[in-house]
Amino acid sequence: MAEITFITRDGQSTKLEADSGSIMELAVNNNIQGIEGECGGVCSCATCHVHVAPEYFEKTGTQEDVEAMMLELDDNLTEYSRLGCQIQITEALDGMVLHVANE
Numbered sequence: 728m729a730e731i732t733f734i735t736r737d738g739q740s741t742k743l744e745a746d747s748g749s750i751m752e753l754a755v756n757n758n759i760q761g762i763e764g765e766c767g768g769v770c771s772c773a774t775c776h777v778h779v780a781p782e783y784f785e786k787t788g789t790q791e792d793v794e795a796m797m798l799e800l801d802d803n804l805t806e807y808s809r810l811g812c813q814i815q816i817t818e819a820l821d822g823m824v825l826h827v828a829n830e
């Protein structure tokens with residue numbers, strides 16, 4: 728089980744727990760504002776863009792080229808950007824804090 732904290736653009740903090748699925752699915756299923764998951768998780772919309780807290784970034788796994796290309800098109804790109812649909816939830820992510828990148 729991993730506890731993940733989402734912080735939306737308006738500063739609202741929500742803690743959620745999960746043991747499987749993606750960060751995007753967890754956010755969408757719990758109505759986290761600013762994470763839409765429009766493409767259903769196939770890495771073609773960037774509506775699941777998050778900024779991972781720096782201390783957890785390496786734990787989110789390897790970024791594929793297609794994800795990097797999608798993120799480069801987003802105005803809110805930072806060095807800690809990931810697409811939530813490309814982060815699978817595991818216990819290693821327990822305690823992770825994510826900032827929603829878009830409104």
Ligand code: FES
Pocket residue numbers: 751763764765766767768769770771772773774775797810811812813
């Ligand atoms: S849900 Fe579309 S890129 Fe993640």
